[in-house]
Amino acid sequence: MNKQSPPAVTVTRPRGMVFRRVAVTALAAALLAGTATAGTAAADSGVAVPKAAAGQDRPELQNAMQAFVDAGFLGAQLRVHDQRGEWVGSAGVRKLGQTAKPPTNGRFWAGSVTKTFTATLVLQLVAAGKIGLDAPVAGYLPKLGLDRRITVRMLLQHTSGLFNYAGGETYDDGTSVPGLPATGDEWLVNRFRSYTPEELVRFALSKPARFEPGTDQSYANTNYTLALLLIEKVTGRSYSEELQRRILRPLGLRDTVVPGDRTELPGPHAHGYYRYQDAGQQKVVDISRQNLSLLAGAGDLISTTRDLHTFISALMGGKLLPNNLLAEMRKPYGKYNYGFGLFVQDLGPNCGTVYQHNGSPPHGYGALMYSSPDGTKTLTASVTWVDEATRGPAKDFQTLVDSLVKEVFCGGSAGAAEEAKQAR
Structure with a gap:
């Protein structure tokens, strides 16, 4: 080739x-x-x-x-x-x-490598006595209306059953429910759109759960965006601030950042691309610029x-x-x-x-x-x-x-x- x-x-x-x-x-x-x-x-x-x-x-x-x-x-x-x-x-x-x-x-x-950082932050807060691994998430975030059976452990293990807001879900009966634009041509035209973590979670909660909490396992970005909200709630600081305080600064990770609404990769970087059809013509667009607030705490x-x-x-x-x-x-x-x-x-x-x-x-x-x-x-x-x-x-x-x-x-x-x- x-x-x-x-x-x-x-x-x-x-x-x-x-x-x-x-x-x-x-x-x-x-x-x-x-x-x-x-x-x-x-x-x-x-x-x-x-x-x-x-x-x-x-x-x-x-x-x-x-x-x-x-x-x-x-x-x-x-x-x-x-x-x-x-x-x-x-x-x-x-x-x-x-x-x-x-x-x-x-x-x-870095995409879903982010989840390892988020899980580490949650476990540091568990070690500090601020979060209970088997405590209901609803106890920390009561305004979201979460199923009280969902625990912190279930978020980290992807066993909550929550709908995956990024891309959607296909249920056991074959029914497909779309999520927010996360791939393909629809994502391309929305790639600079900004989302808040709460907006992402509320969208997911408006959709049917995949299964009863703790009865199965399904990989869903919703779990880790909820973990971000949990971190912010119990610390009173932003996810970015906690990441800096607890991991990035102590380890000297100067090139790792939470971009928020930033769309540019800072400093030297390689470029990724997307190919699509427009009026019968193939076009290729540089997508090194994109807004990953879509994956807050889960892949951003x-x-x-x-x-x-x-x-x-x-x-x-x-x-x-x-x-x-x-x-x-x-x-x-x-x-x-x-x-x-x-x-x-x-x-x-x-x-x-x-x-x-x-x-x-x-x-x-x-x-x-x-x-x-x-x-x-x-x-x-x-x-x-x-x-x-x-x-x-x-x-x-x-x-x-x-x-x-x-x-x-x-x-x-x-x-x-x-x-x-x-x-x-």
Whole structure:
């Protein structure tokens, strides 16, 4: 589909979904430049970095990242921390039709990775005695008219049964109820619209519940927007202020922000796109500008691979939560193996368990965040692409992710890589 790029120089230094399937388009493939680069974190700031010592290149990571571009993704940036130190690289292009590569620590819309931050805030408030995990949410937010059976735990585990305001729901009897415009052409024309968290929740509460509270599991952004309102209610401060006070400032996460109504990605960043039909003509629009107040508390953060690494490593290393609550957070529940803001994934024999949450805002961007149980091995990444209403085939996307994750956490998976190659 795309030509393989030439190998790039890689430098290392010692250490001191539910990701949705995405569209792979012929237009993107035609305009891609397949050059890949890799370097240390020093290169993120444009500082010249000497060549790595002999034997320190990581071609297996470069190839696993490049595989996304070869499959039709526009660009990718990857950061890995493991026993060999830190490896950082990018592949593809920053903008459609150009040759400049994605910045290796560029900002991106992080999507549902936000849920891990929100869950951590809630659990910090549980530790402080301000919130009860099994207390009714209605007790804290009485004016919303919530079902009193819905507990804080149910929000964090997606077991409340609440309607998903972003995109809508299809019920067991086959009935479909639309939500707010969250994908496709309808989202495109509404992508700069602002929403308040309460507006989103009240919209969801105006629709039928998916199931009785606690009887099933259904992934819904409503749960985490409610968690945002809960945080604000018990602290008397905004979600953004609490995030700064409790996580961002203590960890030095200077490139992670709650955008609110901001539509611009600040600083260096790669661009995502959306393709649509207009009067019989195909058009492509740059959607690096979008208003993610639509996903308040559930998918609206802006971040970088470096900040996501620092966060997930600190969380898994026990620096943000007491041991008992971290254990609760990491306990898999239900058909999704979902804890509190984390998916628990067993990679099989000789690989062990990883804790992860990936994310994708409505279109054009995706984020990956994976960690070993102790936080010493992490994978954080972002990809961009030309998206469309149908999301495209992308039949090999999950295979590509699996191959990348196994390369980092299992020492490689030739079988997965070959499967991805054959799928293309």
